[in-house]
Amino acid sequence: MDSLEKRIAKEGRVLPGNVLKVDSFLNHQIDPFLCMDMGKELARIFSDVHIDRVLTVEASGIAIGLAAAYALQVPLVFAKKRKSLLMTDEVYTAPVYSYTKKETNTISVLTQFLPAGENVLIVDDFLANGEASLGLASLVEQAGSRVAGIGIAVDKAFQNGHERILKAGYRLESLAVITSLEGGRVTFQEGHEC
């Protein structure tokens, strides 16, 4: 997605440890127009399949998840990273390790918000090691539903999440695919036309 790649090239900051900061428009400050456009683009890319619901994980997946759900005209559900004292009902859970925060969170969704027999689109802002996406896919499958695909804003394809998702047999569509952050430069996948 050209507008996203341009924005990453302009405002993204590369930090040591293959960290790409895009917090000026994606996950701390958010450009609502770019965000809604990303949702529309994901809806366009997945327009060949039926989608019943969008699933993401709090917190930074919520904005692009809402944008995608709005464009697809389906409900959004966001998994929680820890149980609230209010979540006394039945939940599906999956472990998700965060390399950034160096801890494992148990993500959960109330079973009533992941009905069986649906096609669920998983959406997230970043793909690095694939932990969050694979955890969300586990929730969908525990529910007896099907992962229609995984839609990502920024895919750090040089880390192992990209390959893990493809190897697991999921359809992966990323709006910006980054093949390297070497030397502090952001390199996008050649010929990527999403």
Place this chain on the structure above:
Amino acid sequence: MDSLEKRIAKEGRVLPGNVLKVDSFLNHQIDPFLCMDMGKELARIFSDVHIDRVLTVEASGIAIGLAAAYALQVPLVFAKKRKSLLMTDEVYTAPVYSYTKKETNTISVLTQFLPAGENVLIVDDFLANGEASLGLASLVEQAGSRVAGIGIAVDKAFQNGHERILKAGYRLESLAVITSLEGGRVTFQEGHEC
């Protein structure tokens, strides 16, 4: 806001301890159309003042914050509930006590995303004891900016947040004002026309 009140009346569940669960459309599963409509309504209500930016707090404020920012055509910033290992830059912080989770979180925003001299609209999904809204207001004022107002989806006005915010001199606009949950019934403020 009529459509929100109707949805609360239909799907809201009252639990012991003055808890109102609206997680089927507001803060776990999200109805994207209602959410975007709430954003439009907040933009309409605050159309008499200039707004430079919308500020909310993760996680459940992000959806309505995005909707409001999109309608107002300004950036959204969401405060984080804990510092990421990536947040090494300068931050504004404020303590926020959660009665639900029975713990104090330090919310924070990178100083670069709260410039001085702006009019900032604070938006959140729920108002109960006012801790989050007052914490966000503190961040705005630390930044040398002005709180243009506080826009809330569901205002549990029988708790003390409503009064605390008005006493502190802020303009409060709530899309649904609930005056009681006694007996498991949701009572809305009479004559409320937002």
